[in-house]
Amino acid sequence: MEKLLKLLDNNARLTNAQLAVMLGCTENEVSDRIAQWERDGVIRGYKAIIDWERTDRAYVTALIELRVTPKPDLGFEGIAERVMRFEEVESVYLMSGGYDLAVIVSGRTFKDIAMFVAKRLSTLDSVLSTATHFVLRRYKDRGVIFLGEEKDERGVL
Amino acid sequence: MGYQIRVNKTLERLRPSGIRRFFDIACEMDDVISLSIGEPDFSTPWHIREKGISSLEDGKTWYTPNSGLMKLRESIAEYTQRDKGLVYDPHSEILVTVGGSEAIDLGIRSLVQPGDEVLIPEPSFVCYSPLTEMAGGIPVPIVTKAEDSFRLTPEALRAAITPRTRVLIFPFPNNPTGGIMRREHLEKIVGVLKETDIFVLSDEIYGELTYGESAHVSIASIDGMQERTMLISGFSKAFAMTGWRLGYACGPKALMEQVIKLHQYALMCAPTTAQYAAIEAMEHGQNDVEEMRAEYDIRRRYIVDRLCSMGLPCFEPEGAFYVFPSIAVTGMTSEEFCQRLLKEKSVAVVPGTAFGDSGEGFVRISYCYSLKHITEALDRIERFVEENKAV
Numbered sequence: 001m002e003k004l005l006k007l008l009d010n011n012a013r014l015t016n017a018q019l020a021v022m023l024g025c026t027e028n029e030v031s032d033r034i035a036q037w038e039r040d041g042v043i044r045g046y047k048a049i050i051d052w053e054r055t056d057r058a059y060v061t062a063l064i065e066l067r068v069t070p071k072p073d074l075g076f077e078g079i080a081e082r083v084m085r086f087e088e089v090e091s092v093y094l095m096s097g098g099y100d101l102a103v104i105v106s107g108r109t110f111k112d113i114a115m116f117v118a119k120r121l122s123t124l125d126s127v128l129s130t131a132t133h134f135v136l137r138r139y140k141d142r143g144v145i146f147l148g149e150e151k152d153e154r155g156v157l
Numbered sequence: 158m159g160y161q162i163r164v165n166k167t168l169e170r171l172r173p174s175g176i177r178r179f180f181d182i183a184c185e186m187d188d189v190i191s192l193s194i195g196e197p198d199f200s201t202p203w204h205i206r207e208k209g210i211s212s213l214e215d216g217k218t219w220y221t222p223n224s225g226l227m228k229l230r231e232s233i234a235e236y237t238q239r240d241k242g243l244v245y246d247p248h249s250e251i252l253v254t255v256g257g258s259e260a261i262d263l264g265i266r267s268l269v270q271p272g273d274e275v276l277i278p279e280p281s282f283v284c285y286s287p288l289t290e291m292a293g294g295i296p297v298p299i300v301t302k303a304e305d306s307f308r309l310t311p312e313a314l315r316a317a318i319t320p321r322t323r324v325l326i327f328p329f330p331n332n333p334t335g336g337i338m339r340r341e342h343l344e345k346i347v348g349v350l351k352e353t354d355i356f357v358l359s360d361e362i363y364g365e366l367t368y369g370e371s372a373h374v375s376i377a378s379i380d381g382m383q384e385r386t387m388l389i390s391g392f393s394k395a396f397a398m399t400g401w402r403l404g405y406a407c408g409p410k411a412l413m414e415q416v417i418k419l420h421q422y423a424l425m426c427a428p429t430t431a432q433y434a435a436i437e438a439m440e441h442g443q444n445d446v447e448e449m450r451a452e453y454d455i456r457r458r459y460i461v462d463r464l465c466s467m468g469l470p471c472f473e474p475e476g477a478f479y480v481f482p483s484i485a486v487t488g489m490t491s492e493e494f495c496q497r498l499l500k501e502k503s504v505a506v507v508p509g510t511a512f513g514d515s516g517e518g519f520v521r522i523s524y525c526y527s528l529k530h531i532t533e534a535l536d537r538i539e540r541f542v543e544e545n546k547a548v
Contacts, residue, residue, distance in 0.1 A: 018459065
């Protein structure tokens with residue numbers, strides 16, 4: 001059934017009927033399995049992968065490196081929880097290496113994000129320092145290529 | 158000036174491959190989506206490519222022994238024993254060739270004398286008949302049918318045998334039909350062959366790509382057949398290595414020492430870089446094959462279901478990566494169907510007739526494409542069929 005997860009990972013819009021055909025099982029088996037995964041938290045949600053550049057929406061993202069002081073009991077979780085509550089924050093990861101939390105933030109303009117970091121993030125108690133890296137161009141996101149079309153260079157035979 | 162080139166008459170009479178001819182038309186059009194290509198859409202797995210690259214970095218740019226690198230022949234021997242239960246001596250019974258195609262050519266030229274008849278189950282890949290003719294042999298097609306799951310039946314085989322029959326080409330798993338021969342079918346074929354002295358050229362290039370319960374069984378592994386079979390396979394299809402041009406042939410020593418002479422005079426040896434990469438494929442490529450096969454299987458199920466529900470009945474292929482639906486519902490010939498589908502809906506598929514006259518009424522659809530691509534092409538085919546169903 002790992003195949004089913006892979007198929008959904010690739011395209012969550014395939015219908016249960018299509019998935020059942022592809023895997024050689026029944027539609028009920030597919031829907032039961034998916035329901036189970038949703039209950040168990042294996043599947044956390046379904047979203048479209050959108051290239052906002054091709055729309056009218058002003059959309060900027062940045063990766064913020066946060067260095068923080070872990071709390072005695074909660075470690076990094078306390079601050080991570082605090083950070084993820086901001087609706088500007090798309091993702092929060094605990095990192096190994098030179099800093100502690102990687103935070104992906106989105107906004108309408110560079111200034112929005114800069115202000116968010118200055119006023120909301122860097123003012124949190126445990127935050128020692130921030131470094132903001134703006135995303136200039138998205139070539140590939142979550143496995144999907146954004147830069148033009150992939151060309152099939154195969155010949156014939 | 159005015160020099161008249163006199164080309165070999167047999168060669169001149171050969172028709173160019175029907176696949177290529179059709180594809181040339183498609184190439185001149187914009188926005189064509191194709192389901193015509195017969196090679197994996199996967200790139201060669203990285204660890205295999207890496208071994209090719211590092212062999213170049215190490216300066217391994219010389220010829221190899223005529224039969225191929227000993228290490229590669231040993232890994233082929235191990236693989237063939239593990240995978241097919243067949244024991245071949247890497248010193249004298251295995252030859253590394255430039256693709257499975259070279260092995261087919263060598264096999265036919267080594268066995269066929271002028272006037273000999275060569276049995277060719279059809280529909281099948283395009284090369285057997287032209288190569289037989291170039292060797293002076295007479296191609297004798299044996300039609301396989303959808304109602305027999307495109308298997309060769311012992312009755313059809315028996316009916317085609319004459320005192321001049323020398324070779325049986327055995328193209329399973331089959332391109333274009335996806336038909337395969339399971340052990341019980343092979344045993345019946347062998348029963349017929351054993352009454353004769355016919356030699357078998359078994360083209361098992363799709364041997365790793367079978368679906369369903371049981372794995373591919375080589376006809377050479379049926380009792381008494383190894384001594385009269387040349388097993389042909391290669392790296393192109395299973396390991397996604399078409400461009401490396403590497404295949405191999407395994408057969409009895411008495412034949413292989415003759416075959417090697419042809420190979421050595423015509424080709425010297427297979428490409429060295431490809432041989433180093435192929436060792437990695439044989440030794441550590443099994444997981445890649447499994448993953449690609451699982452992906453093909455998903456596409457296969459989807460495409461068969463869609464074709465059947467749009468009114469193009471379709472034998473469920475058990476091997477290779479093609480489906481071969483009947484287009485009878487449209488009342489068109491294969492050629493007409495493909496030409497019009499291309500012109501009206503910009504989708505390229507291959508007419509069944511490219512694989513022999515018995516392919517009339519069918520088209521070959523490849524599933525070496527992403528699901529997204531396949532879905533778009535099938536949507537277009539569905540609209541085309543809807544508009545053109547004969548009353």
